[in-house]
Amino acid sequence: MNKRIGLLLLPAFLCTAAWLPGDPLPAITRVIDKFRKTYPQEKVYLHTDKPYYMAGDTLYFKGYVVNAEKNLPSAISNVLYADLIDEHQHISHTLRSPVTDGMATGSMALPDSLPPGNYRLRAYTAWMRNFSSDWFFDKTIPIGSSSNTQKATDKTSRPAVTQFFPEGGQMLEGLPARMAFKAVGSNGRSIAIKGQVTDETGTAVVPFSSGFGGMGSFVFTPQPGHVYTAGITYANGATAQVSLPQALKTGYMLAADNRDSAQVKLHIATAGVTAGQATLLGLCNNKPFFSTTISLLNGEASVNISRNKFPTGIAQFTLFTAEGIPVAERLVFVNHHDTLHVAAATDKKVYRPREPVTLTLTVTDIHASPVSGNFSLAVTDAGMVKPLQPEDASIVSSLLLTADIRGYIEQPGYYFTGDDTTRANDLDNLLLTQGWRRFSWTALQANQFPPIAFPAEKGLALRGKIISATGKPLPGARITLLPQQGDGYMMDTVTGTAGEFVFDDVQFTDQSSYVLQTPLATNSRATIQLNEWLAPAVLPAAWHNNSHEQALQHYITLNQPVLAAHRKQQQDAGRELEEVVVRSKRQSRVQEAVAPSLNLNGPGQADQVLTYEDLKNCHNLASCLEGRITGVRFKFIEDKSIRPSRVVALQPFMASGFNEQPMTVLLDGVEMTAATGLDMRSFNAADVQSIEVLRSGRYLAAYGTKGGNGLLIITTKKGGIDYDKVNDQSAQTNKLPEGVLFVKAMGYSAVREFYIPDYAVDGGKDIRSTIYWKPVIRTGENGTATIQFRNADNTGVHQIIIEGLSDNGKPAKQVVTYEVQ
Structure with missing residues (x-):
């Protein structure tokens, strides 16, 4: 999904009325506190049992729903939605899962008829719909099919493009400036480039070349009256000319040096500005962690900020004028390397087919203290399913980075696999080139807060209204909800002043059937109208990026015997069904x-x-x-x-x-x-x-x-x-009779239990890509948990992937292997 925007909308800022006279910091702090308390943000992460699937598979997932401020299990929403979206932006499947203590489990049965392609797995809560869909969990899931030779590949074709981003949002004439850039190829993936910046006379100014992810940066001093162009040569030999943003005569610049292990160094520079003061505010997940009023000496100032003031994550520094107008912004990543350590030990290193495995998990924090938390585990055959790579996305990279950045992030795990200078610089380039913000300072300054169209759900609800025979809302009318069959229970309520009603925390399962009924007076015939649930709009994805194409084709090839057996079962069931249909035609x-x-x-x-x-x-x-x-x-x-x-x-x-x-x-x-x-x-x-x-x-x-x-x-x-x-x-x-409405409601989706055959009954060959899936694992105060499962008939290297979250909001990922001979 193309979510890339500029870091600052400077013209909008400059046209906005200033804060009240005096020190703007209290007013700035009040408005951001109001926003974060009134509109607490949520993040969602889904751990799936595999990175890709084929038609006929079952997709299993564990959902982690957290409060964005501290990554603690969310107490805001109790319902999680998951959509499977095809390449035509159509929703193929939608699931609803109950959320308990910030955790949810679910499964999607992928029909054999599902066309192959690059699907997207999207997850969100109703509360998250009040804000941009940019903050939904959104992951590409390639799905193949052996009955169709079409590959799940990128069907889009766009020209390569390179964008340039001035640090802090703008450049000023005569002042050194850092210019970041990002290059994306025609397939939506990063592409290597090199080039030269020249002025309008063709004079060379500064060379540049990209690093990881097609990104990089360079420093140069734009001179008054000059226009600059980047001459680019792509890895495939193509060339392009891109105009750089124009340097301004007046304004503010905010630069950051994030290389020091103890502090973040910020530098403020101005041009054509007479004010002697400015305000600097530092946030992380919308919560203020640093603020100060700065005295500008000759239009410049430097501020050193202890990294210990911020938790691990993205720190957002915003510079305000003396009047409280935001004029520059810089993002830096603060990493205390305080993610959890998970030791996963099997009782043996080599097993036989169908032999039981005992796995012991020991989870500790940065101080080696035991940690209690909630985790999920997938065991896959590494010969059938491509092993998880360190640079692949995980709960760590999602909650700490990608959930807070607009735009597609390529190989986000790369930034968390080491502590070297190169990776730190690459991460800094990422934050220089990716747009980001969960709110607009301009809107908050004008006291414009998001409307709440979707209340936080504590359970599933049925909403609607009752209309009288004259077409007017009917207030004070009693309405009853009855189950059409099964063990449901009856609920009743009374409509509000606008004839509206709501049944909260209704325990639907799958396609539940209910009846809504209101008593009818002899002089009135009421009509019940139920609010229709509509999924969020599906915006076109920026790219259908598929880094698993070859692995997916290999997986499909190896899964042929499993698929053949599955299809035979379906054919047998189909013949039985045909016999039933024939008999049914002879009914009276x-x-x-x-x-x-x-x-x-x-x-x-x-x-x-x-x-x-x-x-x-x-x-x-x-x-x-x-x-x-x-x-x-x-x-x-x-x-x-x-x-x-x-x-x-x-x-x-x-x-x-x-x-x-x-x-x-x-x-x-x-x-x-x-x-x-x-x-x-x-x-x-x-x-x-x-x-x-x-x-x-x-x-x-x-x-x-x-x-x-x-x-x-x-x-x-x-x-x-x-x-x-x-x-x-x-x-x-x-x-239907007046005053009666039959309801087919989409309730909580049934979770398919992970199938493990009973070998005493089923003695056939048991070859599976996912050997074991356990979505709920709790470690106690001692930080340990023991899991037991049995191998299938697969041989070779097996991979165990553990992801999870501690009770105090620290994410964890671990990958270990064992062998079956």
């Missing part, structure tokens, strides 16, 4: 009509059955049923608490019953009662597919006390039948 019209019934005795197992054919030319269901159902009478229910009394409902009763209680009515499995507005007059006969009447004890016994007064089981039309052949008026409109 009655059997066909009652097939979707939720009758506990079985569809059609009742004392009397009526179908849509029996309701031909009916409009009001109660009037149609009167006299057609044996042993049932319909009785008007009066409200005698008012004078004169008023009929409020028409309900069915057993004709021979001595108990003056109505029969139980089940509408598509949901019990309709007087309390929830049961009125047989409100049912449209054209919507009914079948009615089953239960009067005798042999059928009522299955319903216990609910069957004490008899049952009517009403099943609405489900489609798949040509109703028009027998009833011209029963077109398949699927209209």
